[in-house]
Amino acid sequence: MLTREEEKALLDLPCHAAQVRANEDFVRLGEHVDHACLIVDGLVGRFDQNHQGSRQITAIHVPGDMADLHSVVQPQATSALQALSVATIVRIPHKAIRAATAAHPALAEALWRDCMVDAAILAQWVVNVGRRDARSRLAHLFCEIATRLEANIGSASFRFPFHVTQAQLADATGLTLVHVNRTLRVLREEGLAEVTRHEVRVLDWEGLAAAGDFQTDYLQRDSAIEERLRIVPPVDQLVRHLVVPGRVPVSRC
Known part of the structure; x- marks a missing residue:
C-alpha cells in the first residue's frame, strides 16, 4: 500500500x-x-x-x-x-x-500496474471481438463494466448506470447496429439483462457471466491491495x- x-x-x-x-x-x-x-x-x-x-x-x-x-x-x-x-x-x-x-x-510501480491491467483488459477485448459470438460479446462487456463500477455483483439481480448508445455498443463489439439491437432483445428475452439508454439492469448475474464466459481475474479485483499495488x-x-x-x-x- x-x-x-x-x-x-x-x-x-x-x-x-x-x-x-x-x-x-x-x-x-x-x-x-x-x-x-x-x-x-x-x-x-x-x-x-x-x-x-x-x-x-x-x-x-x-x-x-x-x-x-x-x-x-x-x-x-x-x-x-x-x-x-x-x-x-x-x-x-x-x-x-x-x-x-x-x-x-512505489507510485511508479502502482502506475505501471495500472498499465498492466489496461493491457489485460485489452487482451480480453481482442478475444471478445475475435472469438465470441454477439450474445457473448455483449454479456462479457456488461459483466466487465459492472465489476469495474463496483456494482452489487454479489446479488442475483441489480442495476448500474451505463450511458452508452447502441451505436457505441456496436463500435465496442464489432457488430452492426441491427445486430446489437437484436442481441439486446435476446438477452432480455432470456432473462439475463435489460438495457436502456441510461442503465443496465442485470436480471441474472450468474447466467449473464456464463453467457459472456466472464471471469474477474484479469481485472485483479480479487487480489489483496498490497498485491495489486x-x-x-x-x-x-x-x-x-x-x-x-x-x-x-x-x-x-
Whole structure:
C-alpha cells in the first residue's frame, strides 16, 4: 500500500479539470499531448479508426481510470479519446507525473500496474471481438463494466448506470447496429439483462457471466491491495480532492 507521503504526493499533483460534451473527442489521433487524463465522472471511449472513418472502440474507461497513462512515455496519441457521455476529466501534466514517480518509486510501480491491467483488459477485448459470438460479446462487456463500477455483483439481480448508445455498443463489439439491437432483445428475452439508454439492469448475474464466459481475474479485483499495488486505494480521495469547488479550475472542452 502507498504510504501517507506517497498518497500526499499523488493528491498534490497539479491538474486542470474540464467537462467534455457527449460524443466529443478530447484527445485526437496523432495529437502530441503533454498530460494524462483522469476520468472523474462519466464514460470515455478509447478508439482507433480506418481510412473510411469507421471507428472501433478499444476500451471503455470509467471514473477513476487514467485513460491515457501510457502517453507519459508515448506522448503522440496512437489512439484517441471520446466522451461517450458527458464526462469530467482531470488533466495531469506528464512532467509532474515523472517528477512524482522519480521521487516515490512505489507510485511508479502502482502506475505501471495500472498499465498492466489496461493491457489485460485489452487482451480480453481482442478475444471478445475475435472469438465470441454477439450474445457473448455483449454479456462479457456488461459483466466487465459492472465489476469495474463496483456494482452489487454479489446479488442475483441489480442495476448500474451505463450511458452508452447502441451505436457505441456496436463500435465496442464489432457488430452492426441491427445486430446489437437484436442481441439486446435476446438477452432480455432470456432473462439475463435489460438495457436502456441510461442503465443496465442485470436480471441474472450468474447466467449473464456464463453467457459472456466472464471471469474477474484479469481485472485483479480479487487480489489483496498490497498485491495489486494499484492507485485504487487513494484514487477515491484523489477524485474527491480534485472536485472540491474552487480547488481546481474547471473549463468546458
